[in-house]
Amino acid sequence: MKKVFISDLHLNDDQPLITSMFKSYLESLIKNNKDDIELYIIGDLFESWVGDDHETPLHQYIKSALLELTTSNIKTYFLYGNRDFLIGNKFLEETGVELISDPYVFTYKNKKVLVSHGDEFCIDDTEYQMFRKIVRNKDWQKDFLGFPISKRLKIAGEAKDASQNSKEKKSMTIMDVNQATIEKVINAHQVDLIIHGHTHRPAKHIIESNNHYCERFVLGDWTDESVIILDWSNEDPVLIDLIN
Numbered sequence: 001m002k003k004v005f006i007s008d009l010h011l012n013d014d015q016p017l018i019t020s021m022f023k024s025y026l027e028s029l030i031k032n033n034k035d036d037i038e039l040y041i042i043g044d045l046f047e048s049w050v051g052d053d054h055e056t057p058l059h060q061y062i063k064s065a066l067l068e069l070t071t072s073n074i075k076t077y078f079l080y081g082n083r084d085f086l087i088g089n090k091f092l093e094e095t096g097v098e099l100i101s102d103p104y105v106f107t108y109k110n111k112k113v114l115v116s117h118g119d120e121f122c123i124d125d126t127e128y129q130m131f132r133k134i135v136r137n138k139d140w141q142k143d144f145l146g147f148p149i150s151k152r153l154k155i156a157g158e159a160k161d162a163s164q165n166s167k168e169k170k171s172m173t174i175m176d177v178n179q180a181t182i183e184k185v186i187n188a189h190q191v192d193l194i195i196h197g198h199t200h201r202p203a204k205h206i207i208e209s210n211n212h213y214c215e216r217f218v219l220g221d222w223t224d225e226s227v228i229i230l231d232w233s234n235e236d237p238v239l240i241d242l243i244n
């Protein structure tokens with residue numbers, strides 16, 4: 001048995017290399033499936049998702065690649081990122097991917113593990129947290145999905161520009177996880193391991209809180225220079241770079 005965790009691919013039409021790297025990665029999983037692999041995609045698979053009815057050649061390509069994976073008996077889990085939280089049932093049915101909640105807690109190899117995209121840990125970014133509250137509201141989403149695709153794309157584009165502009169003004173600390181929030185999460189769930197992405201700052205952190213020892217693994221985003229994923233094949237999980 002082997003579990004692998006990936007996040008923040010941000011697949012989009014402008015980066016065909018990342019798309020082909022992802023496709024090759026899925027093919028390598030299929031080839032090695034004698035290991036009994038489970039794949040966890042923990043958010044921001046796509047740079048943007050305005051609804052399952054917005055079908056592009058890229059979306060079709062990724063959906064068939066994922067379907068090939070799941071029909072090769074590789075159990076594939078997905079949890080929402082801050083960019084692709086509108087992925088719905090049609091996508092899930094067409095790919096065989098299973099949506100899991102955020103946070104997702106399970107026990108494996110005697111360790112209690114919490115998996116999350118990670119954006120909820122970044123509470124110092126109050127502007128983003130306010131935006132998140134709005135767009136993760138079911139009524140807001142229902143209204144948004146009722147708009148024509150062109151209007152949805154326009155709104156998503158404007159939101160992206162606004163977030164890019166404000167990101168430039170924010171400090172690196174504001175956009176990172178909040179330590180007290182991490183400790184609260186550790187104590188509330190009594191977990192030994194936290195796995196998340198979102199911040200694009202791959203690292204392994206060790207936290208001691210109330211005499212409880214926890215490791216926090218942060219995955220990297222996919223670039224043509226590095227792809228840091230978490231591979232849990234042996235006793236302990238390890239961050240590996242698919243490129244180097």
Ligand SMILES: [Mn+2]
Nearest residue numbers: 044081082198
């Ligand atoms: Mn993210």
